[in-house]
Amino acid sequence: MNSDSFQAPSPQLLRREDFPQLLHALKQSGYQILGPVVSQGAIQWKAITTPNDLPIGWKDLQEPGSYRLEPDPSPRCFNIVHGPESLKPLTFAPRETLLVLDRQDHTFSAKEIQPDTKPTAVFGVRACDLAGLAIQDGIFLNDTYPDPYYQQRRENLFLIAVNCTRAHQTCFCASMGTGPKAQQGFDLSLTEADKDFLIEVGSAKGLKVLKQLTCSLPTEERIKQDEDLIAACAASQTRSLPKSNLPDALYEAHDHPRWDEVAARCLSCTNCTMVCPTCFCHGVEETPSLDFQQSGHTRVWDSCFTPDHGYIHGKNFRPTIKDRYRMWLTHKLASWIDQFGTSGCVGCGRCITWCPVGIDLTEEAHALCQPPH
Amino acid sequence: MTHNPYLIHPATIVERKQESTDIVTFRMQLTDPGLQKSFRFKAGQFNMLYVFGVGEVAISIVSDPDEPGLLDHTIRIVGRVTQILGKMQKGETVGIRGPFGQGWPMKEAKGKDVLIVTGGLGCAPVVGAIEYIFRRREDYGDMTILHGVKTPHDLLYRERYDAWRHQPNTQVLLTSDEPGKTWHSHVGVVTELFDDLQVNPDNTLVMMCGPEIMMRVACNVLTHKGLRPDSMYVSLERHMECGIGLCGHCQLGPFFLCKDGPVMRLDQVIPFMGKVGV
Numbered sequence: 310m311n312s313d314s315f316q317a318p319s320p321q322l323l324r325r326e327d328f329p330q331l332l333h334a335l336k337q338s339g340y341q342i343l344g345p346v347v348s349q350g351a352i353q354w355k356a357i358t359t360p361n362d363l364p365i366g367w368k369d370l371q372e373p374g375s376y377r378l379e380p381d382p383s384p385r386c387f388n389i390v391h392g393p394e395s396l397k398p399l400t401f402a403p404r405e406t407l408l409v410l411d412r413q414d415h416t417f418s419a420k421e422i423q424p425d426t427k428p429t430a431v432f433g434v435r436a437c438d439l440a441g442l443a444i445q446d447g448i449f450l451n452d453t454y455p456d457p458y459y460q461q462r463r464e465n466l467f468l469i470a471v472n473c474t475r476a477h478q479t480c481f482c483a484s485m486g487t488g489p490k491a492q493q494g495f496d497l498s499l500t501e502a503d504k505d506f507l508i509e510v511g512s513a514k515g516l517k518v519l520k521q522l523t524c525s526l527p528t529e530e531r532i533k534q535d536e537d538l539i540a541a542c543a544a545s546q547t548r549s550l551p552k553s554n555l556p557d558a559l560y561e562a563h564d565h566p567r568w569d570e571v572a573a574r575c576l577s578c579t580n581c582t583m584v585c586p587t588c589f590c591h592g593v594e595e596t597p598s599l600d601f602q603q604s605g606h607t608r609v610w611d612s613c614f615t616p617d618h619g620y621i622h623g624k625n626f627r628p629t630i631k632d633r634y635r636m637w638l639t640h641k642l643a644s645w646i647d648q649f650g651t652s653g654c655v656g657c658g659r660c661i662t663w664c665p666v667g668i669d670l671t672e673e674a675h676a677l678c679q680p681p682h
Numbered sequence: 683m684t685h686n687p688y689l690i691h692p693a694t695i696v697e698r699k700q701e702s703t704d705i706v707t708f709r710m711q712l713t714d715p716g717l718q719k720s721f722r723f724k725a726g727q728f729n730m731l732y733v734f735g736v737g738e739v740a741i742s743i744v745s746d747p748d749e750p751g752l753l754d755h756t757i758r759i760v761g762r763v764t765q766i767l768g769k770m771q772k773g774e775t776v777g778i779r780g781p782f783g784q785g786w787p788m789k790e791a792k793g794k795d796v797l798i799v800t801g802g803l804g805c806a807p808v809v810g811a812i813e814y815i816f817r818r819r820e821d822y823g824d825m826t827i828l829h830g831v832k833t834p835h836d837l838l839y840r841e842r843y844d845a846w847r848h849q850p851n852t853q854v855l856l857t858s859d860e861p862g863k864t865w866h867s868h869v870g871v872v873t874e875l876f877d878d879l880q881v882n883p884d885n886t887l888v889m890m891c892g893p894e895i896m897m898r899v900a901c902n903v904l905t906h907k908g909l910r911p912d913s914m915y916v917s918l919e920r921h922m923e924c925g926i927g928l929c930g931h932c933q934l935g936p937f938f939l940c941k942d943g944p945v946m947r948l949d950q951v952i953p954f955m956g957k958v959g960v
Contacts, residue, residue, distance in 0.1 A: 407688045410734060416713070416775040417734045419690045454687035454926045560935075563957055590930030592923055597735035604735040606690070611930070618931055621921045622760040632959030640933065647936030 315513035320532060321524035323506045325384070328360050331469075331497075334521040335430040340467055343399070344432035345389055351376055352392035354399065354431065363432070364389050371477035371658065374667025387433050387471045387501050390480070393663055395438045395586030399431065400462045401445060401610075407458065407593070408606040419606075424458050430467040434495065436488030437480075437657035439470060441586025443494055447649050448589050458608075467514060470495035474538040476546050479658030481671060484549030487655045489542045500535040507535050548661075548671045550654065551678045556643035562677040563635070571673050572631035574666050579612035581660035581668075582637065587645075587653045590618070613637050642674060687926050690732045690777035691717055696752070698772050701838045705803065706768050707744070707756040712778060721750050724785030725810030726917065726945045730925050731755060731767065732777030739763040740922040740940065742807035743781060747814065753778070756806040756838065782925035783944050786811040787915055791887040795823035797879075799900050801830045801872050801892025805838060807917050807944070808891050816849055823885065825852040830872030830896070834862030872896060876903050883908030889945075891917035898956050901948055911949035918944050918951065934960060 323331065335342055346355035347364045357363060363386040370377045371390070381388055406422045449459040473482075473489035482488030491498045496515035500507040507527055510516045551558070562568075582588040592611040597604040611618060613636045619627035627633050645653035654670070661669045697709035712718045723729075728742040739761065745754035759768035770776065788811065796815060800808055815822045827846060831837050837856065847854045855875045857868040868875060872892075881904075888904060890897050897916050904914060920932035920939045927941030935954040937943060954960050 407686075408690060410690065410777075412734055415773060416692055416694075417777070418692065419777065421686055421689060448928070452927065454685065454928075456928065457686050560953070563960075589928065592929065592931075593738065595735060595737040601735055606688070608688075613930065617921075619921060621919060622758075622764075626920065627959050629959060635959065636933075644933070644936040648938070 315510075315516050317510050318516070318519070320527055321508045321519065321522075322527040322531065323508055323522055323524050325504055325506070327523050328386070328506065330522050331518070332357070332359065334518050335467065337521075338428075338518060340428045340430035342430045342432065345387070345392060347378065350378060352378075352389055354394055357432065360386055363387070368475075369477070371479045371662040372667070373479060373661050373669050374664055376662050384503055385501050387499070388475070390473060390475060390477060391435050391438070391657065391659070393584045393659065395584070395657065395659070396431065396434060396442045396466075396468075397445065397586050397588075399429065399466065400442065400459050401449065401589065401591075402458070402462070402608075403610045404607060405458055406605050406607045410604045410606060412602050412604075424461050426462050426465045428465045428467065430469060432469045432471075434468050434470045434491070435473060435657070436470065436491040437482045437485075437655045438586055439468065439491055439494040440482075440485070440487035440655040441657065444587045444649065444651060444653065444655070445589065447651070448587075467518075468495045468497075470498035470511075472498060472500045472535070472539055474500070474535075474542050476542045477658060477662070478547065479661040479669075480546050480656065481548040481550070481658060482656040483543035483546045485652065485654060485656030490539045500539070502531075502535075507531065548658070548669070550642065550652075550656075550671055550674050555674060555678065556646050558678045559639050559643040559674070565677050566681050567673065567676045568631045568635050571668060572629065572634055574668055575630050575634050576665060577614045577616075577630045577633055578665060579614045580663045580665065581670075582612040582614060583610065584659040584663045585641075586655060586657060586659070587641075588612070613640070638670060638673060638677075641670070687924075688779070690738075690779055692775050693753070693778045695770055695772050695774050695776060698770070701756065702835060704759040704768070705756060705838060706759070707754055708770070708776075709745070710753045710755065710776060710778065711751065712753075713775070718751050721753075721781075723747055723750055723753075723781035725788065725814050726785035726807055727781040727783050728807075728922075728925075728944065729753065729755065729778050729780030730782065730922075731757075731763075732779070733763055733766050733770070734775070734777070736766050737763050738777075738779070738923070739767070740782075740925065742917075742944075744806045744809045746817075747810060748817070756803065758803050779925060782940055784942065786889055786945055787887065787947075788814055791815070791889075792821050793823065793885075795882060795886045796825050797881060797886055797888045797904075798825070798827045798829075799872060799888065799890045799892070799897075800828070801896040802832065802836065803838070804892030804896075804917070805829050808889055809839065809842065811889055812846065816846070819850060823851070825849065826879065826881075827852070827854045828857075828872055828875045828879075829855075830857045830859070830875075830892070832858070833860045834858050834865040871899075873899050873903050876900070876907070879907075881907055881909065883910070886913065888914040889917075890914065894918065894955065911952055912947055914948040915945050916948055916951065916955075918946055918955075
């Protein structure tokens with residue numbers, strides 16, 4: 310997305326008191342600004358107008374099956390690592406009317422609905438989410454039929470990444486090679502300290518915005534300090550996926566008894582697929598008006614955990630929870646690589662955190678790679 | 683928006699033929715004259731057919747790819763959309779998106795004997811390929827068409843089979859699981875027709891469509907007769923909604939059957955066919 314060439318300047322330092330300049334510059338450039346905002350006990354992408362809208366004074370605690378916000382004395386804006394939403398809802402809308410069809414006597418006409426998108430700057434994007442977005446770009450934009458709805462939303466994004474200096478139990482981006490530092494796919498990236506932000510530029514668009522800010526040059530020591538904090542964040546992560554030959558091992562594990570064990574715990578609730586930054590399954594709903602003169606043709610997120618995902622006139626190819634969990638995990642970690650040349654997992658850990666019963670895909674993958682006991 | 687793959691194009695039903703109580707063939711014509719002219723498809727591809735206010739369903743195109751101005755679709759009334767579609771009459775409007783998927787391997791089949799094995803409504807997606815071959819008869823070797831139905835009543839395209847029988851170097855064998863008063867062909871499952879079949883394993887290409895269990899058994903029998911999996915093609919069916927490999931429903935192992943299939947070479951899908959819950 311950031312293919313326009315530019316010369317990345319060396320990192321710059323923005324003092325906390327000058328941070329509002331960044332919001333101002335983006336607003337002046339015509340962006341609506343979204344950031345992580347405390348909402349219903351978690352965080353969501355919402356419009357922000359000042360840094361005070363950001364979740365200052367809060368931190369998140371994530372464990373398998375658990376997400377909690379706790380008060381935190383730190384002055385930082387981005388102490389919360391992430392909420393249930395990745396960038397996915399901002400590009401691949403959870404519910405989007407694609408067409409409206411109008412009936413005229415015995416015939417009808419179809420009208421395309423243009424997505425209502427505005428240039429949107431997003432604050433607080435994590436490295437894992439950028440990796441997830443890159444995977445979805447590959448799915449929605451790099452095939453024979455680029456998705457026009459996704460494309461319009463995507464082209465309107467201005468992404469301000471925040472490098473992670475704090476990882477959760479559920480995070481494993483380091484093992485997936487996607488984080489904790491944002492390497493690509495951002496316009497600007499921030500590493501936050503108590504008093505200031507180190508800013509790096511990832512695109513020409515980002516550079517244009519940076520030039521409007523009152524920055525100074527950071528000391529070598531400051532840069533080193535950030536690098537050490539990010540490295541420590543990576544080192545603190547304990548989870549990882551099996552490294553060797555996972556796709557073959559999963560294909561071969563079709564009859565492994567572990568599937569029965571995980572299926573006994575799985576509620577087939579679809580949470581893991583809804584919070585996943587890369588899951589792309591969707592269906593189309595037809596919503597006729599009461600007078601049957603008009604009908605909406607609406608794309609809605611679907612999940613391979615729904616009972617009718619594999620249903621076809623009288624036959625369900627994946628009737629049990631075991632079939633569906635196996636479908637999900639095998640797709641995510643094996644067939645995804647055949648389809649798109651990359652794993653479908655970025656190590657954000659959301660599926661572990663937001664699973665009501667705390668099923669951990671890394672644990673399942675390791676167990677499935679072992680011979681049945 | 684340019685190239686919106688979701689855009690539905692109105693089409694008129696110009697002919698309706700009741701094939702049996704629950705099977706109907708529609709002849710459709712796109713309403714837009716420009717699209718009518720530019721629409722092209724390959725034998726074995728499918729369209730998403732849309733019924734106003736109800737939704738879409740994936741149905742293969744059974745008509746002649748050389749006459750893309752008219753699109754024939756044979757449907758069985760089995761689900762939410764086909765219940766309504768099946769009742770539609772000549773002059774009414776449906777929607778079309780397509781064509782999608784990979785067609786039958788007509789190029790690979792050139793110069794070879796072609797063995798067609800179908801069951802039930804599975805004959806519909808292959809009709810286009812059969813007609814294609816008969817219009818270029820000299821490009822292909824011997825034709826063998828095996829078709830099985832549950833009951834004599836389920837036999838579609840009766841007059842087509844009669845016509846194909848009279849083509850040069852062509853054998854047509856029909857079978858019904860159940861006997862019937864007017865049924866003079868074989869009684870039994872389609873694989874029984876293989877018993878007396880002479881095939882040249884090195885120069886035969888197989889096209890197969892029908893219930894997956896039938897295709898699995900048939901592929902096994904043919905493998906024992908010396909046919910290689912890379913010379914057998916099967917048309918597979920899964921839940922299809924988008925037609926472009928995006929909605930995720932039609933996956934079989936690494937394949938999106940709507941985009942990579944529905945026609946697949948057997949050696950590609952052998953590891954996944956017949957596995958429970960895939």
